[in-house]
Amino acid sequence: MPITLPTTTVDALPFAAACFSILYGLYALFAPGTFLRMAKLQPIGERRVGLSEIRGSLAGLPLGVGLATLFFYDQPFTQMALGAGWLFVAFGRLVSILSDDASTFGNWLWLLVNLIVAGACLAPVFGLVPA
Template identity: 55%
Template sequence: MQFAVPTEFRDLLPFVSACVTILLGLIALFAPRLTLRALRLQPRETRPEAAGEPRSVIAGFWLGVGIVTLFFFDQMFIQLCLGAGWLMSAFGRFVSILSDDGVTLVNWLVLLFMLALAFAALAPALGFVT
């Protein structure tokens, strides 16, 4: 398999979204406690295995989807998968803002960040960018 770098703007959007997803996945994999602090979560001292969650659930998913998108950024189905993942994450954040008394600046900024990553992946697949 040959690795290609995008040459057009429409291919650059999902490529960048994949790179950011991979970067976040690497942070979650190698710095799980930092990831938990950023998510405003904290493992108990009696449950040190809680640090495994960011490594497995968060990092594993972000790295898997991000790496596949990085190699196949020009495939519409792959763009839809990455975009749908970020869009559903943004939807979950929005539901949390509305129902969990989560109206904070950080939540709104993270929601906008997730929507931007979703748009970057979905825009070419849905024909918004040519």
């Protein structure tokens, strides 16, 4: 099966979002300690089982769905799955900003990044990008 690259904006947006998701997932998978420090978090005490949550949830899902979208970037279902995932990441971040006293520049910046990635996947599905 030959690998094709996107040739239109409609295909390039979900492809780019998939690449971002894969890089995000790989970073969380192979550098969970650095990933936590970037988020201003750290494992508590000697037990480092929290890293498995980073590798499992925060790395696995974006990596898996990102790979599926990368290979099937022209399929609306994979675009919707990845876009919905990032949209709900943004929603969770917004809830945290509003209710957890977490209104920092970094959180607002990540909210914007999450919305851009979600939009890159969902805009083609809903016909918001001209062909």
